[in-house]
Amino acid sequence: MVEETSDQSTEKPAWQDPAAKPFIQIENVSKDFNGFIAVNKVSLDIYQGELFSILGASGCGKTTLLRILAGFERPTTGRILIDGMDMTNIPPYERPINMMFQSYAVFPHMTVEKNVAYGLKKEGIAKEQIQTRVAEMLELVQMTEFAKRKPHQLSGGQLQRVALARALVKKPKVLLLDEPLAALDKKLREHTQFELMNIQDQIGVTFVVVTHDQDEAMILSSRIVVMHKGELIQCGTPKEIYEYPINRYVADFFGTINLFEGNVSRVDDKTMEVECKEISTTVKALSSDTTRVNDQLTIAVRPEKISISKEAPEGEDLSILKGIVWDLGYYGKLSIYKVRTETGKVIQVSAQNRIRSAERVLEWDEEVYLSWDIQSSVVLTE
Amino acid sequence: MNSNLHQQRIMDILWRRFVIVAPYLWLFIFFLAPFAIIFKISFADPIVAQPPFTPLFNFSVQADKWFYFTLDNYRFLLEDNLYWISYLKSFKIAFISTCLCLLIGYPMAYAIARASPVWRNVLLFLIILPFWTSFLLRVYAWMGILSTHGVINNLLISIGFIDQPLKLLYTDFAVYVGIVYSYLPFMILPLFANLVKLDFDLNEAAADLGATPLVIFRDITLPLSMPGIIAGSLLVFIPALGEFVIPALLGGLDTLMIGRTLYDEFFSNRDWPLSSAVATVLLLILVLPMMIFQHHQINETDYQE
Numbered sequence: 001m002v003e004e005t006s007d008q009s010t011e012k013p014a015w016q017d018p019a020a021k022p023f024i025q026i027e028n029v030s031k032d033f034n035g036f037i038a039v040n041k042v043s044l045d046i047y048q049g050e051l052f053s054i055l056g057a058s059g060c061g062k063t064t065l066l067r068i069l070a071g072f073e074r075p076t077t078g079r080i081l082i083d084g085m086d087m088t089n090i091p092p093y094e095r096p097i098n099m100m101f102q103s104y105a106v107f108p109h110m111t112v113e114k115n116v117a118y119g120l121k122k123e124g125i126a127k128e129q130i131q132t133r134v135a136e137m138l139e140l141v142q143m144t145e146f147a148k149r150k151p152h153q154l155s156g157g158q159l160q161r162v163a164l165a166r167a168l169v170k171k172p173k174v175l176l177l178d179e180p181l182a183a184l185d186k187k188l189r190e191h192t193q194f195e196l197m198n199i200q201d202q203i204g205v206t207f208v209v210v211t212h213d214q215d216e217a218m219i220l221s222s223r224i225v226v227m228h229k230g231e232l233i234q235c236g237t238p239k240e241i242y243e244y245p246i247n248r249y250v251a252d253f254f255g256t257i258n259l260f261e262g263n264v265s266r267v268d269d270k271t272m273e274v275e276c277k278e279i280s281t282t283v284k285a286l287s288s289d290t291t292r293v294n295d296q297l298t299i300a301v302r303p304e305k306i307s308i309s310k311e312a313p314e315g316e317d318l319s320i321l322k323g324i325v326w327d328l329g330y331y332g333k334l335s336i337y338k339v340r341t342e343t344g345k346v347i348q349v350s351a352q353n354r355i356r357s358a359e360r361v362l363e364w365d366e367e368v369y370l371s372w373d374i375q376s377s378v379v380l381t382e
Numbered sequence: 383m384n385s386n387l388h389q390q391r392i393m394d395i396l397w398r399r400f401v402i403v404a405p406y407l408w409l410f411i412f413f414l415a416p417f418a419i420i421f422k423i424s425f426a427d428p429i430v431a432q433p434p435f436t437p438l439f440n441f442s443v444q445a446d447k448w449f450y451f452t453l454d455n456y457r458f459l460l461e462d463n464l465y466w467i468s469y470l471k472s473f474k475i476a477f478i479s480t481c482l483c484l485l486i487g488y489p490m491a492y493a494i495a496r497a498s499p500v501w502r503n504v505l506l507f508l509i510i511l512p513f514w515t516s517f518l519l520r521v522y523a524w525m526g527i528l529s530t531h532g533v534i535n536n537l538l539i540s541i542g543f544i545d546q547p548l549k550l551l552y553t554d555f556a557v558y559v560g561i562v563y564s565y566l567p568f569m570i571l572p573l574f575a576n577l578v579k580l581d582f583d584l585n586e587a588a589a590d591l592g593a594t595p596l597v598i599f600r601d602i603t604l605p606l607s608m609p610g611i612i613a614g615s616l617l618v619f620i621p622a623l624g625e626f627v628i629p630a631l632l633g634g635l636d637t638l639m640i641g642r643t644l645y646d647e648f649f650s651n652r653d654w655p656l657s658s659a660v661a662t663v664l665l666l667i668l669v670l671p672m673m674i675f676q677h678h679q680i681n682e683t684d685y686q687e
Contacts, residue, residue, distance in 0.1 A: 072586055092589040105587035109605050119591035119600075170591065 013237075014047035015223060021084070023048040023206055024069070024174060029078035031064050031230075038064040039075070040230035046223075051200050051207045053217040055253075056227035062210045065227070066176050069208065070099045083173060087223040093122075098172040102179040104163040106151045112138070112162050113147040130301075137165040140199060157188045168203065177209045181216055193219055214254050218242065226250050242302075247382040251300045258303065258347050259380075264295040271317075271374060274299055279341050279363035281321040287378035298380040303350040308337055308362065309369050317374040323347065325366045337362065339370055417665070420648045422656035425451050446657070455659035465643065465660065469667070472640040475554070475629075476622035479561040480569075483618045484611065486562065487569035491610075492603075495577035506574070509567050521560055521631050528556050528632070555641075556632035561622050568621075569614040576610025577603075609678065616675045620668055640664055 014020040020046035031039040039061040046052045054062040069080060071092035079088040087095055088382040098119070107115050107179055120130045138144045141161035151159060160180070167175055180196065181189045197220060200207050211217050217224050218238040226249075234246045245251035249258060260283060262276035272287035276299060283299050290342040307313065313320060326340040330353075336347045347370060355361075363366060414552065426435035427450075436450050459465045494505045512520060528532045528550040535547035550556055580603065588598045626641030640660065647657035 070586075070590060072589075091594075093592045093594055094587070097590075099587075099590045101583050101587055103581065103583045105581065105583035107584060107587070107602065118588070118593075122592035122597065166587075166591065 013222070014050070015045070020047060022046060023050075023083060024208070025068075025081040026065075026081050027081065029065070029068060029075040029080065030072060031061070031068060032076040034323060037230050039068065041078070042227075042230075042232050044225060044232065044235065046206065046208060048206055049204050050222045051197065051209065051220055053209045053211055053221040053224045054227060055211055055217045055224050056213060057253075058212060060227040061230040062212075062227050063178060066099070066178055066208065066210045069174070070097055070176055071095050096173040097173075097175040097176060098167040099178065100160075100163045100167045100180055102182060103221045104159045104183070105380055106154075106159050106162050106166070108151050110150075111147065112143060112149050112151070112154070112235075112381045114153070115162055116165045116169050119166060120281060123170065133169055134165075137169045140168070140202070141165045148221075150210060156183055156185075159193065160184065160192065164199070168199075168205065172205060174206045177207060179211055180209060181211075181213070189216075196220065220255070226253060243378075245300065245380070247380050248298060248300070251378065256303050256348055257378075258301045258306070260299045260301075260345075262297065262299060264291060264293050264297065267291050267293055274377075278343055278345050279286065279321055279347070280343050281319065281341075283319040283377055284317060284374045285379050286374060288379070295381075299381055300378040301347045301372055301376055302378075303336070304334075305369050306347070306349045306372045308339070308349050308351055309371070310366070312360070312369050313371045315371070315373075319374070319377065320369060322369055323368065325362055325364055325368055328362065337368075339368060400623045410665060420658045420661055422484040423655055424455055424662050425453070426655040426658075427452055427454065428653045428655050433654065434652050439553050447681065455564070456663075458656060459659055459663060464638070465640075468638045468640045468643040469663070471638050472623050472625075473667075475557060475561065475637075475639060476619050478624075479558055479565065479622050480615050480619045482558065482562045483569040484565050484615060487566055487573055487614065488611075490566075491570045491573035491577055494574050495580075502578075509570055512567070517564065518627060520564065521627055524560055524563065525551060525558070528559070551632065552634040552637075554633070555638055556634075557629050560628040560632045561625060565618040565622060568617040572617060573607065573610040576607050580606055612675065612678050616671055619671060624664055639667060 024044075024046040026042055026044040026046075029039060029042045030037065042061075042065060054065060056062045064073060068075050071087070071090060075088065079086055081087065082096065087097075107118065107278070113134055116134045117130050118132060125133075134147075135144070138147055141164055143158065143161050143165060146154065146158060151162070154162065158321060164180075177196075181192055184192060193216065195332065196207075209217070209220060211220075221238055223235065223237055224241055226233045226241065228249055234250050235239055236244075242254050245254065246259075251257045251259070260274075260276040260279055260281075262274040262283065263284065264272050265275040266273040267287050270287060272285055273290055274283045274297065275287055276283050285299060321341055322337040325337055325340040326346060327338040329336045332353070334350050334352050337351065339347050339349055341347065349370060385552070390620070422438055423435055426438065428434055429436055438450065440448055490509075494502055495624065497505060526531075529535075530547045530549070530551070532551070534550060535544075538544045539547065584602050584606070585598050588602050589595075593601060622640045625639060626645050629637045629639040629642050630645070644657050644660045644664070647653050647660060651657075
């Protein structure tokens with residue numbers, strides 16, 4: 001018992017530890033491109049050894065933020081600190097940061113080996129040392145046999161490895177990755193995802209990844225920040241963001257979610273009931289200190305949190321509603337149901353296919369009950 | 383149906399052959415055949431006749447030899463210093479002009495390639511604009527600018543910088559000005575076409591890896607723009623080497639360029655065989671850089687694949 005608590009305290013992630021010093025501090029950074037505000041007053045702390053993702057749709061300012069970190073753009077206001085040092089006015093070639101470009105930007109006139117050695121040569125390191133470090137890096141990304149090749153003889157996946165080796169060989173304090181997997185096909189992407197995590201694990205460099213792919217961000221990251229229109233919307237672990245999105249945008253961005261608007265009809269110190277007209281149901285949810293009767297809010301429920309059954313379920317903390325199966329899809333390990341309520345709202349439900357059966361348990365137009373636990377109702381106040 | 387298809391295929395093959403043959407035919411008629419004639423004349427003796435040279439084959443009864451061939455013209459080219467000096471001087475002027483065009487044109491091409499798309503079009507238009515006026519007129523205009531009472535001298539005298547007008551016109555200097563001015567677009571355009579294709583991410587990647595802007599230029603931009611530099615340099619060097627109008631109008635008496643020598647030989651001396659020999663040697667000198675150019679282009683397409 002005692003051991004367990006001490007274990008927990010040592011494994012507590014840095015961002016929950018008030019004593020931990022952030023490694024990268026982004027302080028109130030804005031970037032104004034002739035009136036277009038690409039990044040708006042962003043403040044963010046990233047800790048050493050994190051695999052941190054900046055996630056957002058295209059044009060949300062995530063790449064600009066990354067370029068500010070790399071030093072290719074100067075923030076209009078605010079400052080950047082890395083390991084306690086102010087980097088705001090330091091040119092990119094003097095920053096302890098390296099970047100892997102979305103286009104990989106592998107030098108086409110140099111061999112793989114020379115590409116990887118380039119950064120070390122600029123540091124003025126001795127030749128023998130460069131050779132050993134380049135060889136080590138090529139080993140790490142499994143490109144040793146391609147050392148003498150020119151970039152135009154390599155595939156997209158191989159180019160990506162060269163770009164990664166080239167960025168890591170200088171042992172940067174931070175590695176920035178701009179859409180590292182976007183240019184790869186699906187299968188290679190999944191493989192590379194885990195490889196990136198492995199490499200990060202091995203060398204312990206702080207990774208900051210920019211991506212528009214929420215699945216990628218979820219799998220890779222220790223923490224994610226969601227950006228929208230230049231502003232930070234939410235920052236947290238993948239689980240936090242998926243299970244407790246703070247608004248409709250985040251909820252919607254991370255997978256499918258059912259949204260019901262309603263008014264609070266009853267509140268006590270822990271729970272509340274929300275009257276949702278679009279499904280003519282009273283939904284139960286957990287309340288907060290600030291919840292008042294008649295507050296307008298949105299209830300969000302993930303498809304996999306909803307149970308579907310032929311008989312009416314019973315339970316005090318359940319929100320229950322009736323509908324008919326409007327559409328269904330079989331995806332092997334799970335089935336997706338689209339259930340239409342009496343009010344005409346379509347709710348998406350996903351259920352695992354636990355029982356092996358060639359026949360469907362539920363058919364089209366069948367009357368079903370949907371229910372979910374009070375914990376599964378996500379309350380969005382915005 | 384089948385025979386229709388068959389016919390279609392034959393037409394396709396014929397058309398393809400034609401497409402390949404047409405440029406060769408063009409080159410043969412307008413390049414190789416005239417050169418063969420020049421080449422032939424260069425082995426003749428000049429005579430006062432119409433045409434003013436001895437025929438290579440003579441089948442008439444009066445002729446004592448049916449075949450007449452002489453290397454005198456080439457021997458003369460070797461013996462007379464005038465031609466050596468002309469070739470060397472042409473080479474020197476063309477080389478220096480090419481270097482000057484590169485030094486002036488590279489930054490211009492780079493700036494145009496890095497400008498915003500709107501500005502880029504405006505700047506390219508300005509580069510091409512002089513072509514809308516006759517080349518000859520533009521060279522004449524330089525005479526007006528450079529002459530003893532021309533724009534430059536008047537300006538310098540009026541601001542009190544000099545008392546006596548400088549001798550600018552009819553000097554090598556004026557020839558350099560004329561060649562650099564005239565051929566600069568031929569340097570800028572291929573350089574621009576090359577530089578505009580360069581991925582700016584490469585520069586940023588180099589900066590990210592610790593290269594300062596000057597080092598980036600040396601390590602990345604310069605080697606990657608080499609095809610543009612070679613194309614532009616040859617496009618300036620080759621015509622500059624054989625240039626006639628500019629040295630004739632702007633050059634002094636001692637600006638002996640081979641184009642001018644050739645013109646004098648042909649029109650003033652009416653020595654067709656000798657001038658043909660001059661032209662043949664010039665062509666041989668030019669074939670070398672052209673072959674380098676060709677070789678490089680093939681290499682470049684290799685590398686892009």
